[in-house]
Amino acid sequence: MRFDDDPRLRAVNMAFYENSFVTGTANRNRLRVRYFFRAEDGHLLADVSSGADAMGPPGFVHGGAMAALLDDAMGVMAWFNKHPVVTANLNVDYKQSLPLGIDTVLETWIERVEGKKVYTYGELRSDKAIHTCARGLFVRLPLESFGEYLEPIRRQYGL
């Protein structure tokens, strides 16, 4: 894949997300997602492909799958930028239907930070178009609120 050859990109450890609704391994015939973090500008990139069980309208990727992808990638991106967050609002615009099985790139970044609020943007694009884009409002939580999960979280995100 092109992302593996880009020295500015670091492949994210996807095993951490084993049970994730979006990127978990039970997900192979739905979505296949690999994340890459670019530390120099804090962008998260992903290569994404879809299988038959990602269906929404007949022959096309489910709008909910794209919403879930964008939510997930914006959240993970915020964490790699050292913001321990959860989603407060997700606003998704569907611009052009995405046929099943097309390779796509997802890119997300932070637009601004105001106190505990982290405002993010993400888009899912193919060679032909931006299919879907989203804005997210994420809210920072105290890292301690993640309790027993704190140590694996620290290791994953370098916190």
Place this chain on the structure above:
Amino acid sequence: MRFDDDPRLRAVNMAFYENSFVTGTANRNRLRVRYFFRAEDGHLLADVSSGADAMGPPGFVHGGAMAALLDDAMGVMAWFNKHPVVTANLNVDYKQSLPLGIDTVLETWIERVEGKKVYTYGELRSDKAIHTCARGLFVRLPLESFGEYLEPIRRQYGL
């Protein structure tokens, strides 16, 4: 289940959504969803439970899973109200985290229709709280644009 005993509710044929990202049968350890349509007011109700592979934050349902559920249910509801639609915008508010494994009810309805635009609302609630709510903007398409899928669609939605 309580919904099966309500004479105003009609159980939706879920086999139609075999490959759906949200309600497909490959989904058992993620989301289990059954839809019921109430013709008298056009509401769609669902009972929803989540398995271990619906994870987002550790121990909680993924925000993207809830977004996908709300998108799916609002769309299906619009179709049962005789609007052949696809999603144009989805706006989701996360009010309270939802632990994995809690039984929830999802209810959606149409707020208004303006020409080709169908504005919808949906919420996902448990006995304790409304966890997530969403507004959707769906756009009507000519039924003919569904091509080879037209006949099964007609049968599912009584169009």
